[in-house]
Amino acid sequence: MNDKTPAGRPVKLRSPFIQRLRTYFFTGIIVVAPVAITIYLTWSFVEWVDQVVIPLIPIEYRPEAFLPFTVPGLGVILALVGLTLVGALTANLLGRTVVRLGEQIVDRMPVVRGIYNVFKQIFETLLKDTSDAFQYAALVEYPRRGLYTIGFVAGTTRGEVVRRVDKDLVSVYVPTTPNPSSGFILFIPREDVRILDMTVEQAMKYVVSVGVVVPPDPSAPTLPGFETAPGTETPERKSA
Known part of the structure; x- marks a missing residue:
């Protein structure tokens, strides 16, 4: 066993125990971090809504006036009820008139x-x-020919843009990573838009995860020189 580099320097070998601990540590981060961040953001949002809504309630009608403890999330419940009532009121003719x-x-x-x-x-x-906002996930060449990125088809381009260009264009939203709320709207010829089999939700996870969470593609052939991951063999490969 060669324990030296080509330059003749000794190589520091890691013990299997240290490697196993390192693997366990990063596995723990992968499991705990998403849960912890989700709980933290959710709780922070609940506290923020409570701080905004609860002061609007008279003190004598708050839960702590009847109970020896506060009720977290009461502001969120009242906000949901209030927004629902506002939506119901604006759905009729009088409400639409007031909004207008x-x-x-x-x-x-x-x-x-x-x-x-x-x-x-x-x-x-x-x-x-989602089906109305974005119809399909697509592959488009952006920012130049030969480079590809994921976009979301919003529909057929209409209006002055089509009249000026005089082509059959498709409106495609190309999000930025990892924040998909910002991005670019591109007007691309229909023949240059490649519709993907993955759903819009799967494509959005692909973008947000910076390409780490890859949507499954069971119909994809195995590339030459690459082994199939254990447990993902096709029936043909298993029978062989």
Whole structure:
């Protein structure tokens, strides 16, 4: 066994026990970190909503006036109920009239108008059903020919853009990694958009994980020179 490098320097060999501890340590991080971060962010959000909503409730009607302890998450419950009631009220004719009147007032305010319209469009897009917001996950060449990235097909491009270019274009949203809320909207010829078999949710996880969480592709052939991972052999390979 050669314990020296080509330059003649001795190699520091790691003991199997140290390697096993290192593997256990990183495995523990992979298991615990997502759970801990999820709990922390969820609890932080609940506390933030409670701090905003609960002060609006008169002191004599708060749970601590009747109980010897506070009720965490009460603000979230009240916020959900309140938002649902607002949505129900604005769904009828009177509610829509009030909202329309409010938007007309906002449209007369130069700075506020721009901020309101931007956030309104963002929330209308994000809160749509996924099938409506993004139809497919696709592979597009970006930022130049020969380089590929994942994009999300929003639909067929319409309006002045198509009239100016006079081509059959598709609107594709290309998110940035690991924050998919920012990105670019590209208008790409339909023949240059390659629709992927993975779902929009799988593609979004692929982007957010910086390419670590790869969606399964059972129909993909095994590349020459690469071994199939244990437990993922195809029926043909198993029978051989």
